[in-house]
Amino acid sequence: MMGPVLAACLLIILSTAWISQANGATCKKDGGVCTCNDQTKNVDCSSKGLTAIPSNIPTDTDRLELGYNKLSSLPRTAFHGLNKLTYLDLQWNELQTLPPGVFDQLNDLKTLDLRQNQLKSLPQGIFDKLTKLTILWLNTNKLQRLPEGVFDKLTELKTLTLSNNQLKRVPEGAFNSLEKLTLLQLDTNPWDCSCRDILYLSNWIREKKGTVSNIEAAECDGGTKAVLEIxxxxxxxxxxYPNTTTAIPTTIITTLASSNDDDIPELPVPQENFQKFLGYQEPDHLPTQPQCLMSISGYLGLMMFFVLISAAILYVIHFLKKA
Structure with missing residues (x-):
């Protein structure tokens, strides 16, 4: 009578194995790539060559390390369900954009590390839900501008790094809400000191000098003068400063406005700039090659599961007939 028992055990083992594979276990102990510490609630996925965030990160994770990988984009729902995170490390990746709302569920987050990526801009309101944030690293990116009010909700922020970007100005009142700020890195940016917009930053630096560290290091483009001296x-x-990379000079606009329709010349517009003008945006997240391979392997695993289940059932039926 051991035949049916063995078959039943086989069914249980196969079901358990398939469920584990289908869930895409994250931790090494479950066959995943990340190291998980149950006591500290720390999940370390750093330096794994990842091009996508691993699935099934434990929902009680407090500290998530994804630095030193090859992440070039994030899905909008990348961190949904991880509302207990207090530390999120995304440094040294290849992130070019952030989808709006990607951090909206991280209400307890205190540290966000985005340094050493390729971010050129930030979505409006990207940090609005991070009201407990105390440390925000944005240095060593390619930021060309900051949205209006991007830091307005970060009233608990103490450290902000914006050094080594491509910023020429900051919006009026950009730092007014940061009453608890003690460190602000602004150096290694091409601050445009010929424009009136720089006066807000210059006056703010003079006012906060001595209470906020490192702000005096901000220099005008070319390093000819400190911003606070302007x-x-x-x-x-x-x-x-236009929001797009290509602007039409005012002289051309004036000429076109005063001309007849028949006299208006056809101006060649690069396709990418025309798309930006129309508000076209690339999808937030396209499947990466590893994700596609994971999907294919999942389907193959499912097929194999059903084949083995069928074989086990046939074996049980055959044994019962003999009995």
């Missing part, structure tokens, strides 16, 4: 006479121009 006067109203020096910053005399009314400069306009």
């Amino acid at each position: 006067t109203e006479e020096e910053a005399a121009e009314d400069c306009v």
